[in-house]
Amino acid sequence: MDGSGDQPLSIARRRFLRAGLTGGAALAGSLAAGRAAAADDPAITEIQDWNRYSGDGVDAHPYGMPSKFEAEVVRRNVPWLTADPISSVNFTPLHALDGIITPNGLCFERHHGGAAVIDPAEHRLMVNGLVDKPLVFTMDDLKRFPRHNKIYFLECAANTGMEWRGSQLNGCQFTHGMVHCVMYTGVLLKDILNEAGIKPAGKWVLAEGADAAAMTRSIPMEKALDDCMVAFAMNGEALRVEQGYPIRLVVPGFEGNMWVKWLRRLEVGDEPWEQREETSKYTDLLANGKARHFTWTMEVKSVITSPSPQAPIKHGKGPLVLAGLAWSGNGTITRVDVTTDGGRNWKTARIDGPSLPFALHRFYYEMDWDGSEMFLQSRAMDEKGYVQPTKQALRAVRGSNSIYHNNGIQTWYVNKDGAAENVEIS
Ligand SMILES: Nc1nc2c(c(=O)[nH]1)N[C@H]1C(S)=C(S)[C@@H](COP(=O)(O)O)O[C@H]1N2
Ligand SMILES: [Mo]
Numbered sequence: 284m285d286g287s288g289d290q291p292l293s294i295a296r297r298r299f300l301r302a303g304l305t306g307g308a309a310l311a312g313s314l315a316a317g318r319a320a321a322a323d324d325p326a327i328t329e330i331q332d333w334n335r336y337s338g339d340g341v342d343a344h345p346y347g348m349p350s351k352f353e354a355e356v357v358r359r360n361v362p363w364l365t366a367d368p369i370s371s372v373n374f375t376p377l378h379a380l381d382g383i384i385t386p387n388g389l390c391f392e393r394h395h396g397g398a399a400v401i402d403p404a405e406h407r408l409m410v411n412g413l414v415d416k417p418l419v420f421t422m423d424d425l426k427r428f429p430r431h432n433k434i435y436f437l438e439c440a441a442n443t444g445m446e447w448r449g450s451q452l453n454g455c456q457f458t459h460g461m462v463h464c465v466m467y468t469g470v471l472l473k474d475i476l477n478e479a480g481i482k483p484a485g486k487w488v489l490a491e492g493a494d495a496a497a498m499t500r501s502i503p504m505e506k507a508l509d510d511c512m513v514a515f516a517m518n519g520e521a522l523r524v525e526q527g528y529p530i531r532l533v534v535p536g537f538e539g540n541m542w543v544k545w546l547r548r549l550e551v552g553d554e555p556w557e558q559r560e561e562t563s564k565y566t567d568l569l570a571n572g573k574a575r576h577f578t579w580t581m582e583v584k585s586v587i588t589s590p591s592p593q594a595p596i597k598h599g600k601g602p603l604v605l606a607g608l609a610w611s612g613n614g615t616i617t618r619v620d621v622t623t624d625g626g627r628n629w630k631t632a633r634i635d636g637p638s639l640p641f642a643l644h645r646f647y648y649e650m651d652w653d654g655s656e657m658f659l660q661s662r663a664m665d666e667k668g669y670v671q672p673t674k675q676a677l678r679a680v681r682g683s684n685s686i687y688h689n690n691g692i693q694t695w696y697v698n699k700d701g702a703a704e705n706v707e708i709s
Contacts, residue, residue: 370496435642436642536612659695
């Protein structure tokens, strides 16, 4: 796995000569990120408009938006991926973000029947099925349960799905951007279920959305009574419409599909809904024609967000910060290693910021770039001891028919100009 053999790296998508691949020089003794002062730099010598004139008053932006210079930092979709934007996905601009929290307006959206616009005063959550007393909750009722604040990532099972068959999409926004991480405020699903009283035969909780797709998924009772939440806020404010306003289910560490948005009903049952009806979606088709079913946990994964195809190196050689994200549906990330030479040499990156179970982790690796080409990869490990596999190792086990659960190691090829490209090496 360390790839320390002498075989030259071969690249799947495009061919590059590997002459003198020497990237990954260890951090030099002194990092000098500053530049020599230039006497003729107008950014220093001229008085700028923003220094000369006063800016907007406090009544100009009742709800603040990012600087206009950040206009490129937006969710994007890939029109050819799906037939219609109503049942589609857009992607979080991971290459342009930092830390571990995704701003609300940049959380990727995945919906099957468009985003439902619901008046919270008209919204009800019904609990029925194998319960002692069926109940209906208004939003006000829900807010009378004890509240919890938890930071969790949500990853769609199809994240990185296009890459099963080789490098496809050029940018970590598109290869890895079906993930977001926010602080949820809400109540525990178990508190709601216990108020209704679960009958002994109740083993599954069917969660149903109020959207046009009436999206429905079954949650095993063990998980439902563990850490699932019914959330009404994200990052301190009400859920965004796109994320399920006024309430959504939160299923920590499990695939995004189960996090039913616009949640309107919880039905306790003795079997999963998926067994009652034909649901060919969200299974992992193997090479032998069999499919993996109920693969809920999002396995350990990471990606270097910068440099990456949408975030090339612009400053030339010298001090360079590799930044990336790692996460695992098994809990916390304990270590992330990075390589600049396609896996011959690995160095341990620095995890910075909180390390919380089922949350994104931010890592950095500070290095001195000598200007030579690099094959950047990151490899995460989680608290259960799982190590992120190579894509080849994944395909050896699962074939390449699947769309879902691709947590393979990502490679960015960086050329001498600092431009990066999605490639696969073997
Ligand atoms: N009601 C409803 N809930 C839903 C969906 C949907 O289409 N309708 N899509 C699911 C899928 S496939 C994913 S990946 C997540 C996406 O959550 P997000 O839009 O907040 O990123 O919501 C899930 N919950
Ligand atoms: Mo999804």
